[in-house]
Amino acid sequence: MSQLVCFSSQPQLREPALVVGWRVDAGELGTRVTDYLIRKLGGQPFCSIEPVEFFPLGGVAIENDLVQFPETRFYACPESDLVVLQSTPPSYEWYRFLNLVLDVAQHCQVKELYTVGGMVALGAHTTPRQLWGTPNSPELKRTLSQYQITRDLNYETPPGQRPTISSFLSWTAKRRNIPAANLWVPIPFYLLPVTDPRAQKKVLEFLNLRLGLHLDLSDLDEAIRQQTEKLDRMRTSYPDIDRSISRLENNIGLSEEENQRLVRQVEEFLREKGD
Amino acid sequence: MGARLYLEPELNQPDMLVGWPGIGNIGLITMDTLRQELGAELLGEIEPWDFFYPTKVRIRNGVLDSMEFPANRFYYKRLAHKDLLFFIGEEQPSGRGGPYAEGNRAYEMANLVLNVAEKFGSRRVYTSGAAVALTHHALKPRVWAVATTERLLAEVKSQANTIPMSQVEGRGGQGNITGLNGLLIGVAKKRGLEGICLMGEIPDYLSRVPFPYPKASQSVVEVLSGILRVSVDLSVLQDLASQMEEVIENMYRQFPAEIRERLEQRRQVPQPGSAITEEDEKWIKEHIDEFFKKGDRGV
Numbered sequence: 291m292s293q294l295v296c297f298s299s300q301p302q303l304r305e306p307a308l309v310v311g312w313r314v315d316a317g318e319l320g321t322r323v324t325d326y327l328i329r330k331l332g333g334q335p336f337c338s339i340e341p342v343e344f345f346p347l348g349g350v351a352i353e354n355d356l357v358q359f360p361e362t363r364f365y366a367c368p369e370s371d372l373v374v375l376q377s378t379p380p381s382y383e384w385y386r387f388l389n390l391v392l393d394v395a396q397h398c399q400v401k402e403l404y405t406v407g408g409m410v411a412l413g414a415h416t417t418p419r420q421l422w423g424t425p426n427s428p429e430l431k432r433t434l435s436q437y438q439i440t441r442d443l444n445y446e447t448p449p450g451q452r453p454t455i456s457s458f459l460s461w462t463a464k465r466r467n468i469p470a471a472n473l474w475v476p477i478p479f480y481l482l483p484v485t486d487p488r489a490q491k492k493v494l495e496f497l498n499l500r501l502g503l504h505l506d507l508s509d510l511d512e513a514i515r516q517q518t519e520k521l522d523r524m525r526t527s528y529p530d531i532d533r534s535i536s537r538l539e540n541n542i543g544l545s546e547e548e549n550q551r552l553v554r555q556v557e558e559f560l561r562e563k564g565d
Numbered sequence: 566m567g568a569r570l571y572l573e574p575e576l577n578q579p580d581m582l583v584g585w586p587g588i589g590n591i592g593l594i595t596m597d598t599l600r601q602e603l604g605a606e607l608l609g610e611i612e613p614w615d616f617f618y619p620t621k622v623r624i625r626n627g628v629l630d631s632m633e634f635p636a637n638r639f640y641y642k643r644l645a646h647k648d649l650l651f652f653i654g655e656e657q658p659s660g661r662g663g664p665y666a667e668g669n670r671a672y673e674m675a676n677l678v679l680n681v682a683e684k685f686g687s688r689r690v691y692t693s694g695a696a697v698a699l700t701h702h703a704l705k706p707r708v709w710a711v712a713t714t715e716r717l718l719a720e721v722k723s724q725a726n727t728i729p730m731s732q733v734e735g736r737g738g739q740g741n742i743t744g745l746n747g748l749l750i751g752v753a754k755k756r757g758l759e760g761i762c763l764m765g766e767i768p769d770y771l772s773r774v775p776f777p778y779p780k781a782s783q784s785v786v787e788v789l790s791g792i793l794r795v796s797v798d799l800s801v802l803q804d805l806a807s808q809m810e811e812v813i814e815n816m817y818r819q820f821p822a823e824i825r826e827r828l829e830q831r832r833q834v835p836q837p838g839s840a841i842t843e844e845d846e847k848w849i850k851e852h853i854d855e856f857f858k859k860g861d862r863g864v
Contacts, residue, residue: 383670385614426629445624453622453632461622461632462614472629 301366316408333365411476570609588695589778605640616658696764706766
């Protein structure tokens, strides 16, 4: 094992699954889902990857007066036989970094790996959330088809864009014969700066079933109820917001300016109301 | 990590020609034009995943099928008097996020390329790049030359339109070749190989614009084909250069009159000491995007 991988303990795990959330993600879905798993399942950090080869360390980033430092930390939840990884996506030496992640996974005898990520959706928040899973092998696709998260989708990264770090990890895992799937939930664009508990619940429902986690998700139901109430109140109080959301509900797109206004108004309103 | 060769042809002391992207993609276009026009055949590649972030993911029937990376390919061509090897890299491995390679990965890649060169008996390596110059886009770009030995430099500078870097006005014999097009000849020197870098002139006011400058590549191809004693059809490159000339002229006409007036002084000969001012550079930089937003000038 590379000296860049630091174990603080060796948790007792059988054949765990690994759930990965990146710190940079649409709607922070990966971070929120992995935070939830760590909190609810009593995850304890047991391993980290040193940042020195993978991140620019010429200083430190500050965000809203808080120091940001790249972190790659594994948490163990032995009772649920689960490993959770929270990490800043590396800035360079990606393949080497991803192989270190998989070295840790194989050290822990991980049987399958899931990444969690948000996608930007142009629809309204009232549209039911969908979970899309992209497995890295036909065998895993067959297994996951019972959860109705796979599609017979054909896709290529459009010119000018690059694949996500989750796809890169899944491909690297495929080269090492580790079953992996990227889980994606489209998140309404105006909820990206705040939070989307519906999207979180969608992922957690799947993980609950697939990994037998026995999580009680009623707190997320309550968060969804509260957010829905606030958004309803906002629509009643601000007719222009209501008009914009109604148009989205009827699959009528907004102009860029209208999009930006909606994002700003929703963020201001929900933050004011403590969301 | 390494080079994967699909073939093992027997080659007669091939010279190696290497091109990576850079300013105006002058080096890349130069070497790729020679490769295409001479009909060089695919020989192998450098496994890319250690060096690059992927460019494309392919999902087939809902399953992650494959990843595409920037291509880094070797080619070869047998000629009557001397064989050639080519290495064409679509991207420079970015060590620390910048556009040019540096550090360990750049050094590793340079050595991988030279390992293949030496495996086939190559003793000489050519790279190419951009020479940012106080020139005008209406002038024929000269080719600046540097080499690993005096004897080699003497050989190169005998070619028409070629000037050793030390004789370029106002440089005082000093200079630097950024990225792998420069590093490779440094590593070649370390390994006792002959190395030559030929740089096509690009006007300083075009050095930051996001489009190729094939006119300079044309100058370098002319020099290289002279050195290598090969005949190359330049018509495709000339067409590309003409198209770009129109784009550049359109952009140039929109420069403020005072900037244009200063640049016009260069039309006769490149003038030492007439670099664009900081203000000129700022103006061009701030307006570059506008030139490309308008559809008729898009590239």
